[in-house]
Amino acid sequence: MSACQTQDETRALNEALFEKLASTDPLLVKEAVDAVNDFTRSKMREDGFARAIMPFMPISNDELDRQVQTDKPVKIVDKEPDSPAAITVGFATLPDAIYIRGPRYPVTFARILSPKFTKDTDELRTWIMDIRQVLSDNAIKDMLAEEDGKFISACNTAIGAAGTTNVTSGVIQHQNIAGGWTRDTLWDGTTVLPSTPSNLEVQTSLVNNLTIKQINKLTRQEFGGDFAQEVMKNGWTSTEFMGHRWIITIKKGIIANNAWYMFAEPKFLGKAYELEPTTMYIKREAFMLEFFSYETIGSTIGNTNAVARVNIS
Amino acid sequence: MPRQMTDHTLDAIKGWPSPYAVDYSAKFKAADIVTLAAAGTEPRAGRVVTLDSNGDFVYGMADYQMPLFLFASQNDPDVSNAGGDPAGTAADAGSWVPIVPNGKLLALVATGGYELETTEFVAATYVYNEWLKAATGTTDASSGKLVTVAQGAAACCGVVSRPTRTNAYGRSVLAFWPVFKPKAS
Numbered sequence: 001m002s003a004c005q006t007q008d009e010t011r012a013l014n015e016a017l018f019e020k021l022a023s024t025d026p027l028l029v030k031e032a033v034d035a036v037n038d039f040t041r042s043k044m045r046e047d048g049f050a051r052a053i054m055p056f057m058p059i060s061n062d063e064l065d066r067q068v069q070t071d072k073p074v075k076i077v078d079k080e081p082d083s084p085a086a087i088t089v090g091f092a093t094l095p096d097a098i099y100i101r102g103p104r105y106p107v108t109f110a111r112i113l114s115p116k117f118t119k120d121t122d123e124l125r126t127w128i129m130d131i132r133q134v135l136s137d138n139a140i141k142d143m144l145a146e147e148d149g150k151f152i153s154a155c156n157t158a159i160g161a162a163g164t165t166n167v168t169s170g171v172i173q174h175q176n177i178a179g180g181w182t183r184d185t186l187w188d189g190t191t192v193l194p195s196t197p198s199n200l201e202v203q204t205s206l207v208n209n210l211t212i213k214q215i216n217k218l219t220r221q222e223f224g225g226d227f228a229q230e231v232m233k234n235g236w237t238s239t240e241f242m243g244h245r246w247i248i249t250i251k252k253g254i255i256a257n258n259a260w261y262m263f264a265e266p267k268f269l270g271k272a273y274e275l276e277p278t279t280m281y282i283k284r285e286a287f288m289l290e291f292f293s294y295e296t297i298g299s300t301i302g303n304t305n306a307v308a309r310v311n312i313s
Numbered sequence: 314m315p316r317q318m319t320d321h322t323l324d325a326i327k328g329w330p331s332p333y334a335v336d337y338s339a340k341f342k343a344a345d346i347v348t349l350a351a352a353g354t355e356p357r358a359g360r361v362v363t364l365d366s367n368g369d370f371v372y373g374m375a376d377y378q379m380p381l382f383l384f385a386s387q388n389d390p391d392v393s394n395a396g397g398d399p400a401g402t403a404a405d406a407g408s409w410v411p412i413v414p415n416g417k418l419l420a421l422v423a424t425g426g427y428e429l430e431t432t433e434f435v436a437a438t439y440v441y442n443e444w445l446k447a448a449t450g451t452t453d454a455s456s457g458k459l460v461t462v463a464q465g466a467a468a469c470c471g472v473v474s475r476p477t478r479t480n481a482y483g484r485s486v487l488a489f490w491p492v493f494k495p496k497a498s
Contacts, residue, residue: 050412069316072390103407108390110414154412160400168399168406270409299412304399 007128014131018121021284036280040136040293048144049249050151053204053263054299056274064275072109077271079103079302107271109298112146114139116292121284135280139293143278145251151299152254155261158304162311166304169196174309181214181258181312183222189310190242193262198305200264204245208255212236212248214312258313264306272299316388319482321357321432323384326488328427335425338417341387342369348451349387356387359433360457361447361470362420370418372457373449376496380447380470381420382429383457392418423470423491430480430488434459438476439487444494445471459487469494 020032065076081103087095117138124131159173160166166173175192179185193202207215216236220228230237239245249255263269276296283290301307328334341356342365349355356362362370363378374380385392391414397405421429434445435458446462446469448455462469475488 054412067390069388070318070390074390105396105409106390106394108394108411108414110391112413150412150415154410157398158400158410164401166400167403168408173400270412272412297413300394300396301410301412304408304410 010128010130014124014127017131018124021282021289033280033282036132036135036282037278039132040140040280041278047140048147049206049247049251050148050299051272052247053206054151054266054269054272056272056297056299058277059273059275059298073275073296073298074109075107075271075273075298076104077107077300077302079105105270105300105302107273107298107300109273109275109296111276111294111296112143114142114293116290118288118290121287121289124289135282135291136293139280139291140278143293143295145254147297148249148251149254152261154301155307155309158301158307159309162309166196169198169305171195173304173307174311176311176313178313181217183218185312186215186242189260189312190262192310193264193306193308196305196308198264198268198303200268200306202242202244202262202308203265204247204263205242206247206249206255206261206263207259208252208257209248209250210252210257211255211260212246214258256311258311260310260312262308262310264303268303269306270300270302273297317482319484321359321386322482322484322486323359323382323421323433324430324480324486325421326428326430329421329425334427335422336384336419337381337422338419339364339368339370340416341418342367342371345371345451346387349453352451352453354453356383356418357433357457358383358386358389359431361433361459362457370420371449372451373447374468374470375449376468378468379493380423380468380491382423382431382491384419384421387418389418390414392416421491423493425491428474428488428490429471430475430486431459432480432484432486433457434477434487436485437461439473440476441473443473444469445473445489459489465497468496 017032020028023029059075064073067074081101162174162176163172173192177185177188190202193200216231274297278293278295280291280293346356360372360383361374361380362372362383363374363380365371387393393414393416394411396409396411399405399408399410435455443461444464445459446467447457447459450456470493471489471491474490477485477487480486
């Protein structure tokens with residue numbers, strides 16, 4: 001329920017939604033479904049951190065790349081080829097030959113489905129919550145957990161085990177830093193991502209809601225100036241800190257305490273496509289309401305040098 | 314000859330798809346994928362699988378596990394987008410990491426009410442009402458492929474409904490009704 005919506009307004013909205021869902025007029029049913037879909041999609045955009053770090057781009061059928069081995073959707077994305085550095089030599093020699101190749105990576109698609117929920121509509125009559133929210137919250141919670149969980153799982157694969165040199169970058173992209181959350185460890189953490197051969201700077205940091213409270217403990221001297229006072233009075237309200245964006249998530253099951261993920265700009269990270277946006281399927285049969293949501297998405301980390309993780313201890 | 318999407322298939326002649334069908338999705342046992350890949354193959358649609366103690370699919374059936382029939386192959390792009398291990402394996406350096414898909418294969422459970430047709434069976438002459446089973450293991454030539462079994466001799470996962478024929482894509486297929494009959498104890 002939105003902050004400015006009264007219970008009476010919510011009830012009126014619910015009744016209107018029910019009337020439309022129960023209608024035999026397909027246009028009215030579509031209106032009801034569209035209302036839920038609008039609500040669902042805006043919530044998906046707001047609440048998913050994977051989407052904030054690697055935003056989904058809509059992709060149409062004619063942008064897909066047809067394959068011989070399958071009729072399932074695939075998009076081939078070009079990678080920027082690496083090239084060796086220039087060298088200084090004496091006179092009377094020519095450069096080594098490099099045969100140019102165009103590396104690519106595939107983005108393949110799969111469907112994400114929420115569970116299928118059922119409810120007797122007469123039981124919903126007593127609910128004073130916004131029904132759109134009831135429908136979408138149930139479905140969204142599961143889908144976002146799937147999206148965000150898979151995203152972090154892929155990031156962990158990309159960076160490798162803690163303290164281990166990544167064979168792609170030749171540096172440790174998953175570092176343990178001791179010393180607690182201090183001004184020094186924070187800045188030390190930001191050196192991990194640019195240390196790869198891609199030299200990418202941090203654009204987005206991701207920590208959980210307990211970890212940020214450790215950062216809140218930084219003193220006035222460490223924060224520098226009145227920011228410490230601001231944090232002490234109001235808690236963490238900033239989205240910009242240390243020159244980049246911070247995302248704070250409550251998903252502690254996905255982002256461990258004291259784990260700090262850093263990401264370069266999305267264009268360096270990979271591609272995320274949305275073939276079918278989040279859609280709520282709603283069916284009312286007699287008095288039983290059945291609903292689930294689904295989406296068809298594809299996303300791939302194309303450049304593993306664009307992710308880093310630091311564990312502060 | 315390149316792999317074609319019609320090489321290894323499971324088709325439901327009757328009774329599927331249905332929103333109420335008893336289908337099941339799980340990952341294939343990772344170690345077996347590696348073994349099969351080393352032999353140049355992959356878990357393939359149309360083969361019989363059962364769940365191991367971790368809930369992963371493995372080829373074939375022993376005496377009492379519920380059989381299922383793979384509808385997807387491991388290499389299908391909605392199942393996997395194998396980029397390898399760019400962080401830890403030198404041969405995979407510079408590769409990609411898929412976020413989606415997640416490696417789960419769809420399978421149809423042997424207790425479902427449908428008639429299925431598969432390309433995955435041991436070449437032989439099959440007759441109506443013959444009982445079928447599938448060998449366990451990671452041998453591409455036989456593991457997970459349907460083969461006849463004498464009634465009561467071992468668990469059964471299906472009964473031949475139509476002897477082998479060549480389908481519209483030029484592949485030899487065998488049709489059967491899935492059933493689950495554990496081995497008589």
